[in-house]
Amino acid sequence: MILIPMISGTAVTFWICAVLAILGAVGLVTFTKPVYSALCLALVMVSLAVIYASLGAPFLFAVQIIVYTGAVLMLFLFVVMLVGVDTHDSIRETLRGHRVAVALAGIGVLALLVLAVVQGVAGGSGNVAQANDAAGGNVQGLAGLIFSRYVIAFEATAALLITAAVAAMVLAHPEQLRRKIGQTERAAKRLEAYAESGVHPGPQPNSGVFARHNSIATPALLPDGTIAAGSVSPVLAQRVVVGDPEELWAPHDEVLAAIEADGDDEETAEGLIESDLAIEDAQIEVLDESSTPDESVPDDSAADQGEDSPASVEPEPTAVQVAHGDPPITVDDGYTPADDLDDESDEPKKTTGKKGKHND
Amino acid sequence: MTELYAVLAVILFTIGLVGFLVRRNALVIFMCVELMLNAANLLFVAFSDHYGILDGQMAAFFVMVVAAAEVVIGLSIIVMIFRSRRSTSVDNETVLKG
Numbered sequence: 001m002i003l004i005p006m007i008s009g010t011a012v013t014f015w016i017c018a019v020l021a022i023l024g025a026v027g028l029v030t031f032t033k034p035v036y037s038a039l040c041l042a043l044v045m046v047s048l049a050v051i052y053a054s055l056g057a058p059f060l061f062a063v064q065i066i067v068y069t070g071a072v073l074m075l076f077l078f079v080v081m082l083v084g085v086d087t088h089d090s091i092r093e094t095l096r097g098h099r100v101a102v103a104l105a106g107i108g109v110l111a112l113l114v115l116a117v118v119q120g121v122a123g124g125s126g127n128v129a130q131a132n133d134a135a136g137g138n139v140q141g142l143a144g145l146i147f148s149r150y151v152i153a154f155e156a157t158a159a160l161l162i163t164a165a166v167a168a169m170v171l172a173h174p175e176q177l178r179r180k181i182g183q184t185e186r187a188a189k190r191l192e193a194y195a196e197s198g199v200h201p202g203p204q205p206n207s208g209v210f211a212r213h214n215s216i217a218t219p220a221l222l223p224d225g226t227i228a229a230g231s232v233s234p235v236l237a238q239r240v241v242v243g244d245p246e247e248l249w250a251p252h253d254e255v256l257a258a259i260e261a262d263g264d265d266e267e268t269a270e271g272l273i274e275s276d277l278a279i280e281d282a283q284i285e286v287l288d289e290s291s292t293p294d295e296s297v298p299d300d301s302a303a304d305q306g307e308d309s310p311a312s313v314e315p316e317p318t319a320v321q322v323a324h325g326d327p328p329i330t331v332d333d334g335y336t337p338a339d340d341l342d343d344e345s346d347e348p349k350k351t352t353g354k355k356g357k358h359n360d
Numbered sequence: 361m362t363e364l365y366a367v368l369a370v371i372l373f374t375i376g377l378v379g380f381l382v383r384r385n386a387l388v389i390f391m392c393v394e395l396m397l398n399a400a401n402l403l404f405v406a407f408s409d410h411y412g413i414l415d416g417q418m419a420a421f422f423v424m425v426v427a428a429a430e431v432v433i434g435l436s437i438i439v440m441i442f443r444s445r446r447s448t449s450v451d452n453e454t455v456l457k458g
Contacts (some may be wrong), residue, residue, distance in 0.1 A: 118363050
């Protein structure tokens with residue numbers, strides 16, 4: 001009969017985790033990118049945590065995961081991100097014969113430690129499971145030790161942690177090179193600049209958010225069709241293509257052309273707009289902040305004139321409004337149809353521009 | 361069985377030591393120190409099991425606490441050096457010779 005050596009679960013755990021831990025440790029030393037090194041260290045720590053669990057130390061298993069893998073390693077990763085994640089270690093040897101000396105030292109230390117540690121194994125023959133059982137559990141056993149035999153060390157640990165926290169705050173705090181500028185001084189400076197050079201003291205203009213563009217990179221347009229300076233953040237202006245004013249005006253022009261074409265066929269442009277406004281009054285129509293008023297003109301006129309809208313107007317104008325997705329906004333900004341009527345009857349050719357003034 | 365744990369701990373410790381001596385990046389050097397502390401912890405826990413007393417686990421616990429405090433201080437020193445010298449390479453600290 002052949003005796004099959006019994007393989008316990010502990011041994012299986014050990015061999016799997018030992019291989020993983022050594023692989024992780026070698027990776028930690030050999031990877032040139034600090035992030036990879038940190039992740040390899042995480043592999044080592046988790047492997048060791050599993051080994052702790054198999055060695056009858058469930059409390060240390062949890063602490064290893066929480067403190068080392070959770071806190072310490074995340075701190076490492078934070079700092080790696082802070083101090084240049086893209087830095088490579090140079091492979092170049094800075095000291096002559098450095099690597100050889102290190103290899104010799106490593107082999108020597110390994111030999112010495114193996115001899116010393118393996119000899120230390122000779123004596124005992126216990127099992128920590130018995131100690132755990134005697135104390136009523138691993139955590140209870142450790143708690144009993146912490147608060148009796150090691151209570152002084154425990155208190156010293158508390159002082160150490162407080163000191164470390166304070167020291168980290170002191171060390172990581174950047175030096176204040178200039179005096180801090182308060183809110184009052186900022187306001188005074190702004191008004192001073194206004195008095196001297198006429199710089200606008202208030203906030204910068206908003207970006208122009210149209211029905212078609214929801215992007216903050218869309219510039220606000222002035223009534224004459226040019227871009228309002230400062231309506232797009234300089235950072236965005238450098239990185240993103242800021243909208244072209246011509247392009248932003250294009251839909252308005254299209255709609256205006258449609259109105260004019262329609263007006264030539266049936267009525268004058270003024271009469272068209274009058275009928276439009278009458279309907280708006282009757283319905284207590286709500287106006288979109290953006291270009292929807294322009295588009296609503298062919299809509300209503302088409303309805304008035306029995307579906308003979310020109311080809312350039314979209315077949316279902318109401319659907320267009322819905323498609324732009326702008327919820328109706330109640331007119332509460334002093335905009336009245338009478339204003340609009342006056343403006344447009346004075347200068348029927350520049351309707352779009354005037355409307356733009358109201359909209360923007 | 362405890363011999364195996366001891367050998368694993370010693371191997372990890374030696375790898376950490378070699379990394380500590382070879383690498384030039386302060387962060388990686390610090391990680392190698394952590395690796396050595398972990399190897400020592402493994403030895404503590406293995407011997408705790410070997411002798412059947414909990415004091416070894418207690419020592420490993422204290423090592424973890426001290427390591428956490430040490431990491432906090434060490435990393436803030438590294439961040440401070442990086443702020444003034446824009447580098448974490450330990451070779452550049454020769455300027456301290458004056």
